[in-house]
Structures are given as structure tokens and as C-alpha cells.
Amino acid sequence: MRIIVFNCGSSSLKYRLIDMPGETELAAGEAERVGPKTALPGCIHHQAWGQKEDHTLDMPDHGAAFAAVMKLLERDSHLVPEVIGHRMVHGGAIFKEHVIVDEAAFAHLEEVQDLAPIHNPPALRLLAACRQLYPKLPETVVFDTAFHSTIPPAARTYALPAKLARTHGYRKYGFHGTSHQYVAQEAAEFLGIPMAELRAVSCHLGSGGASLCAILNGKSVDNTMGYSPLQGLVMSTRSGDLDPAIALGLVARAQGDSRAVESMLNRRSGLLGLSGVSADIRDLFATADGVQDETMGRAAQVYLWRIRKYLGAYLLVTERPHCIIFTDTIGEKMPAVRWAVTAGLEALGVVLDPVKNTAGLPLPVDLAAAASRVRVLAIATNEEVAIARASFALLANAERLPS
Numbered sequence: 001m002r003i004i005v006f007n008c009g010s011s012s013l014k015y016r017l018i019d020m021p022g023e024t025e026l027a028a029g030e031a032e033r034v035g036p037k038t039a040l041p042g043c044i045h046h047q048a049w050g051q052k053e054d055h056t057l058d059m060p061d062h063g064a065a066f067a068a069v070m071k072l073l074e075r076d077s078h079l080v081p082e083v084i085g086h087r088m089v090h091g092g093a094i095f096k097e098h099v100i101v102d103e104a105a106f107a108h109l110e111e112v113q114d115l116a117p118i119h120n121p122p123a124l125r126l127l128a129a130c131r132q133l134y135p136k137l138p139e140t141v142v143f144d145t146a147f148h149s150t151i152p153p154a155a156r157t158y159a160l161p162a163k164l165a166r167t168h169g170y171r172k173y174g175f176h177g178t179s180h181q182y183v184a185q186e187a188a189e190f191l192g193i194p195m196a197e198l199r200a201v202s203c204h205l206g207s208g209g210a211s212l213c214a215i216l217n218g219k220s221v222d223n224t225m226g227y228s229p230l231q232g233l234v235m236s237t238r239s240g241d242l243d244p245a246i247a248l249g250l251v252a253r254a255q256g257d258s259r260a261v262e263s264m265l266n267r268r269s270g271l272l273g274l275s276g277v278s279a280d281i282r283d284l285f286a287t288a289d290g291v292q293d294e295t296m297g298r299a300a301q302v303y304l305w306r307i308r309k310y311l312g313a314y315l316l317v318t319e320r321p322h323c324i325i326f327t328d329t330i331g332e333k334m335p336a337v338r339w340a341v342t343a344g345l346e347a348l349g350v351v352l353d354p355v356k357n358t359a360g361l362p363l364p365v366d367l368a369a370a371a372s373r374v375r376v377l378a379i380a381t382n383e384e385v386a387i388a389r390a391s392f393a394l395l396a397n398a399e400r401l402p403s
Contacts, residue, residue, distance in 0.1 A: 002026065003391050004073070004081035005384045006066070008123040011035050013065045016384040017048075017079060020392040023385055027079050029072075031065040046072050048079060062122055063129030070134070084130050084139045085391035087178065087383065088123045089229070090116035091143035093169050098146055098390045100398055101127065101139040109141065115169075116228070118266075140391040147181040148174030150219040158227070172231075174223030176204045180213040181220075182386035183327045183379045188218070190364050190377065191322055199321040201314040203307070204381065205330035205337065207280055208236045212307070214314040222317060224310050230265060233310065234303045236279035239269035241306070274299035285336055304340050311341060315348050315374070323375040324350065332363060332378055342376060349373030 001021075007014040011034050017027040027048035034042060042059040045052070046069075055072070059065040073079040092112035099105045109127070113120040130139055156172040158165060165171060180202045187202075188195040195218040202213040210233045214222040224232030224240075234240045242265070250261045272279035275296045284300045315321060325331075326338055335358045342352045351372035356365070368376040 001083060001392060001395075002079070002081050003083040003085050003388045005085045005087070005387045005391075006123075006126060007087045007384065008062060008119075008126045010118060010122055013062055013069070013126070015069055016388075017073065017081060018385060018388040020388055023388065027073060029069065031059055031069060034059045034062055034065045036060075044068055044072065048073075048076070061129075062126040063133070066126055066129050067133060081137065083391055083395065084134070084137050085387045086123060086127055086130075086139065086141045087144070087387055088141050089119035089144045089175065090173065091145045092173070093171075095141075095143050096146060096149035098140060098142045098394055100394050101131070101141060105141070106131070138395060140387075140394050142178060142387045142390045144175045144177045145173045147177030148172075148213075148220045148223050151222055155222045170227055172223070172226045174211075174213070174220060175225040175229045176209065176211045176213070176223070177220065178383045178386045178390075179204050179327065179381045180211075180215070180223070182383065183325050183381055184213075184215050184218070186364060186379050187323055187325050187377055190366075190379070191375065193322060194218075199318045200323045200325055201311060201318060201321055202325045202327065203311070203331050203341070204328050205307070205326065205334075206328040207282070207330060209238070210235050210307075210328075210330070212310045212314055214317045216318050222314065232306075234274070234306045235270045236281075237267050237270045237272045239265045239273070271299050271303060274302060281330055281337065282334065285334070304337070307341050312345070312348065315345075315350070320349075321374055323377050326376070326378045327381040332380055338367065338376070338378070350376065352376050 002017060002019055004015055004017045013031040013034055015029055016025055019026055029044060029046040031044045032042065033040060041056050044055045046055065057068060059068060073081065090112060092115050094108050094112055109124055113124050127139065151172060151174060158170055160170055183202055184198060184200055185195055187200055188198045198215060198218050200215045202215060204211050209229060211224045213220055230238050232240050247261065251258050254260045270279065271281060271284060275284055277296060278284055281300065281303055284296045330337055338357055339352060342350050349372065351369040352367055353369040356367045364377060364379040366375050366377055
């Protein structure tokens with residue numbers, strides 16, 4: 001079954017065509033500059049059968065980008081999708097599991113689009129365009145929040161007036177669940193442990209967003225992100241954890257303009273705000289000793305401190321974990337971050353092998369020293385394959401596999 005997986009950004013559309021259940025990638029690409037006209041025209045970077053090509057065209061919305069991508073694929077009958085799988089960041093309290101889209105599901109998706117105003121609305125517009133242009137193709141939606149639906153009440157509940165919290169859905173939802181679940185499954189297979197028994201701390205450290213997930217017996221029991229992706233770690237442009245009194249003070253100084261404050265906390269804080277130079281830890285870590293630039297070094301130290309604090313807590317939460325998992329751009333490719341994060345954790349059973357850590361070994365790989373009780377794994381995340389897996393399972397369970 002050929003499943004095309006869409007990952008919808010505010011002005012981009014990434015896609016991968018995957019043949020299931022073999023998980024073979026047949027085609028992939030990205031449509032850039034989707035939406036209002038910009039200085040440069042829109043472009044689709046497309047790859048199939050090892051051949052790359054670029055197509056310049058105007059794409060006023062995600063529906064136009066989707067139609068253009070489908071035309072490229074339909075030139076070859078072996079690349080015509082049979083199922084469309086969508087990634088959606090926030091499912092709210094309504095969607096605790098991934099879904100096959102029907103009229104009822106679509107109506108509920110409209111109800112949760114404001115929970116992630118940057119990500120959910122363009123994904124929903126794309127889904128609507130797909131339904132209009134290809135109404136007979138089955139569509140699925142895979143939620144980043146679904147894996148975290150098992151977070152227990154004690155961990156997901158904010159200490160707010162209970163009625164207020166229930167009325168407005170104020171609770172921890174957690175994010176990056178698609179990635180955390182994927183690398184957890186890969187770790188269980190790598191270690192020869194049933195997923196239902198895996199105890200791990202997953203560190204999704206991206207060049208943009210980042211979060212840690214505590215996994216107990218194969219299920220998420222906590223995530224550093226919360227009601228929104230803003231909570232938790234210091235990220236490229238997001239502040240992470242913040243005293244609410246500061247947020248209240250910022251709103252007051254902005255004369256009640258909460259949107260301006262939200263934008264500042266999401267887009268101009270984090271590493272960018274701390275350093276004033278770069279939102280990328282790779283640019284800052286080289287000067288983390290403070291010799292070249294004290295401000296950049298401090299930003300890196302704050303970034304690492306927050307990760308170490310949560311890692312220590314989650315190692316205890318997961319009750320003698322089998323492993324720590326490092327994934328995504330920074331987790332997979334920055335040995336210095338892995339070393340700094342795990343240094344001094346011998347009392348918790350974590351000992352990183354310095355030679356393995358810097359050797360550039362192919363992933364997945366165990367980077368722990370022989371004496372380490374907790375294995376330290378670097379695993380490449382693959383959210384598109386995870387979405388394809390979830391979509392295939394949904395259709396198989398519903399006996400709606402294309403013939």
C-alpha cells in the first residue's frame with residue numbers, strides 16, 4: 001500500500017511516499033514558499049527513483065501545493081498514492097488516538113485547530129483540499145499528542161481551580177509524541193526488549209523544538225512540553241519553563257496584548273533571546289567555555305542545565321530505565337551535547353563512552369560504556385515512517401486496506 005505522508009508547515013509542505021508494510025520510500029520532496037507571493041517564486045523539490053528535480057510555480061495555498069505534488073506523482077502509475085496520512089500537532093482532549101477521517105472526525109478537527117495556531121490550521125486546510133480533490137482516497141490523521149494520552153492525572157494536571165481547568169481544557173498534553181514513540185519502538189527492538197516492558201528517557205533535541213519524554217512500560221508518563229509546545233526545555237526561539245508572574249508582567253507591559261507576548265515567547269526567546277546572535281545551539285556550543293563570547297557561552301549553559309534537570313528527574317520517574325535515547329538533529333549529530341548532558345550521572349547508572357560518542361558510528365548505536373547500567377542510544381527519528389505505520393495499522397484494523 002502506497003501511503004503519502006504530509007507534514008504541513010505554515011509556508012511549506014513536506015511529503016514522503018512510502019510503500020507499506022515494507023516501509024520503502026518511493027518518492028519525497030518539499031514545496032516551499034506556499035502562500036502569499038514572496039520575492040522568490042514557489043518551488044517544489046521533488047525526488048523519485050533517485051532522480052531529483054525542481055519545479056518553480058505559484059502556490060497560493062496548501063491546496064495548490066498538494067495538487068501540484070499529486071500531478072508530479074501521477075506521471076508514474078507506480079507512484080500514485082493509495083492513502084493520505086497527515087501529521088497534526090495537537091489533538092486536544094478529543095483525540096486520544098489517531099483517526100481515519102470521516103465527516104464527524106473532520107468536524108472535531110475544526111474544534112481543535114486553535115489549540116496549535118501555528119500548526120493545526122494549515123494542516124486542516126490541507127486536509128480539506130485533499131478531501132475535495134481526491135474524495136475517494138482514505139485519509140488518516142496522526143497526532144503528536146496521542147502518544148502522551150497515557151500521562152497519568154498526577155503528571156498532567158495543573159494546580160488551577162478544577163472547574164476552570166476542565167472547562168477550558170487546561171492540562172498537559174505533551175508533544176513530539178510521534179517521534180518519541182518511533183524511537184522508543186526502535187530502541188526496544190535494538191535492545192531485544194518488548195515495547196510493553198521498555199523503560200526509557202527519550203531526548204528529542206531538534207534544531208528548533210526539543211522535549212524529553214519519560215517512558216514506563218512502553219507508555220509515555222510525562223513530557224517536558226505541556227498545554228502547548230512552549231513549556232519545558234530551552235529551545236531555539238521558545239523560552240521553555242517560565243515563572244507565570246513574568247508572563248503576567250509581560251502582558252501588563254504590552255498593555256494587554258497577549259498575542260504579542262505569546263509571539264515573543266515563541267519566536268524571539270530561547271537561545272536566540274539569550275544569545276542575541278543565533279537560535280542554533282550548534283553556533284553557540286563552540287563558545288560555551290565563555291572564552292570567545294561570554295553571552296553565547298551562558299546561553300549554551302542555560303540550554304544544557306534545563307536538559308540535565310529534566311533528564312535526572314525522568315531517570316527516577318522511569319524506575320531503573322533500560323536506556324536514554326538521543327534523537328533528532330542535535331541528539332543525533334552533536335556528541336558534545338550528549339557528553340555535557342550525561343556527564344556526572346554515574347550515580348544514576350549512566351556512563352557514556354567518550355570514544356564511541358565521537359566516532360560517528362552509524363545509527364542506531366549504543367554509546368554507553370561497558371560498565372554503564374543504563375544504555376545510551378543514538379537513534380535517527382523518522383516521523384514520516386511513524387505516520388505511515390500508524391496509518392497502515394488504522395486501515396488494517398478497520399479492514400479498509402486498498403485492494
